[in-house]
Amino acid sequence: MxxxxxxxxxxxxxxxxxxxxxxxxxxxxxxxxxxxxxxxxxxxxxxxxxxxxxxxxxxxxxxxxxxxxxxxxxxxxFHSGKPANEMYNSHPDWAPSLHLGHTEMKATKTARYERQNKRKRQRTDSTPAMDETVIDDLVPPVETPAPAEDGADQTLLTECDFCQRRRAEINRLLEENRTLKCELGQRKMDEHFLKDDNVKVKYYTGLPDLEVVMGVLACVGPYMTQSSKLLPPFQMLFLTLMRLRLNLPLQHISHLFRVDRKTVSKTFSDTINVLHARTSPLINWPGRDALHATMPHQFVEAFGKRVAVILDCFEIFIQTPSNLKARAQSYSHYKHNTTMKFLIGITPQGSISFISKGWGTRQ
Incomplete structure (x- = not known):
């Protein structure tokens, strides 16, 4: 076809x-x-x-x-060669915008109307059946009285001035629309919100820059399901990283992303599962040869080649479980809150080589 x-x-x-x-x-x-x-x-x-x-x-x-x-x-x-995601309503490719031929309207010059009117008068003069009464009926009335031909000239010029004002107003509205879309894009929680600002990326996600965030998205994006159809994959990942980094309440995140609280909860849960499935293989225990080759000289001087892993235990706050037994198992007298504890292993070089499953504080 x-x-x-x-x-x-x-x-x-x-x-x-x-x-x-x-x-x-x-x-x-x-x-x-x-x-x-x-x-x-x-x-x-x-x-x-x-x-x-x-x-x-x-x-x-x-x-x-x-x-x-x-x-x-x-x-x-389209700027990128294809339409943008339907939820990116501030993206320039949300609708066609290039080479349309009518994005900007140019005011028509009055000389064109004058030449057109001159040709019309010549045709009128060459038609004997067209009398002065018919010409008066064809030409709209103007405020200043004038002979038939001069009145037609003034009417066309008046219409031309009106077209210029109307097109100027349309162009002003188009420019205002572009400005408002740009301001909206700066406030929307998407990749444009983080663009060219590594400090902001670090604060909201914990990752060093936007390129790393996009790399994580490329790794997990194909496996993320958009069940709600309200958030694109980037916002799903951004929402999850933001909650992990700042521990923001679900209700607050729902206000930032303009979606329902249940949508935030389901998105966070689904994305966490995808992140675990796709990134957990990156944590591996290196062999002895790799450990010796990358051992900092301070460790070699102090311990020789006997260090294989540095162990630590940490706790994170969790929501209070509804089950009474789980609540008792996870309550920490030290933190005065419900927590889960993890055992983490780090190589002498500084990379994470082991993370245990979560356990209740009293287990």
């Missing part, structure tokens, strides 16, 4: 007129659907996105409830 881009003035297609496939590396994307059965928030976002695509394309045969199946938008009209 031949796919063609529906953007006015774009000639991109998958096949030429002889039916031969064109190897141009372009992709063609359908208009987004309005998903009404996934909650109010998803319904509102997908509806707004469908309207945004229709407004960007501006074809008379495309309406909200009637979009031909053959209509596609090619990758040339």
């Amino acid at each position: 031949v796919n063609r881009c529906c953007i006015v003035g774009c000639n991109s297609a998958t096949h030429d007129r002889h039916g031969k496939k064109i190897e141009n590396g372009l992709t063609f994307h359908r208009f987004p659907a309005w998903r009404r059965n996934h909650g109010d928030q998803v319904s509102e976002i997908t509806k707004s996105r469908r309207l945004a695509w229709i407004a960007a394309v501006r074809r008379p045969n495309i309406t909200f409830h009637s979009i031909p199946m053959s209509m596609r938008v090619c990758s040339l009209h």
Whole structure:
């Protein structure tokens, strides 16, 4: 099937007129659907996105409830070469925005209307059946009375001034819309919130920079399930790292990410399981040769080559269990709270080589 881009003035297609496939590396994307059965928030976002695509394309045969199946938008009209995730409503590729031909409206020059009016007068003069009464009926009235021809000139100039003001207002609104989207993107808890600010990345996630965060996402992202459809994979990981780092309450995180508290709880639980399954193989016990080759000289001087691991035990706070027996087993008189304890092993070089399962404080 031949796919063609529906953007006015774009000639991109998958096949030429002889039916031969064109190897141009372009992709063609359908208009987004309005998903009404996934909650109010998803319904509102997908509806707004469908309207945004229709407004960007501006074809008379495309309406909200009637979009031909053959209509596609090619990758040339997106900054990244493809549409962004539907939940990234502040992303520049949430809707087509490049090479549309009508993003900015330019004011029409009055000389064009003057030339058009001159040609119209010449046609009128060459038509004997067209009398002065008919001309008066065709030309809208103006505030300043004038002869028929001068009145037509003034009417066209008045309309031209009105078009200029209207288009100037449209351009002002477009610029205001871009500014507001940029401000919204800076406040949204996504990768743009952490971009170019390693101090912020360290504070919220505990990782050194955004590249490391994206590396973790590349490792666990394909295995994360978006059951709620409200949060993209990056926000699911960001939410989890933020809670692990800062121990923020679920209700507070739900306000930051603008989702329900139950969504935060389920997302955190699911993401923790994926992180454990994908990253636990990275913790391994090195062999003696590797330990000796990387042993700091301070350890060699003090202990020779007898050090294999440095052991420590630590506790972390947990929510109070509803089960009375579990609550008694996890209560710490030292911390005056319910905790779990872990045994951790570290190599002399400083890398973690062992983490035990969690145990109740009294076990």
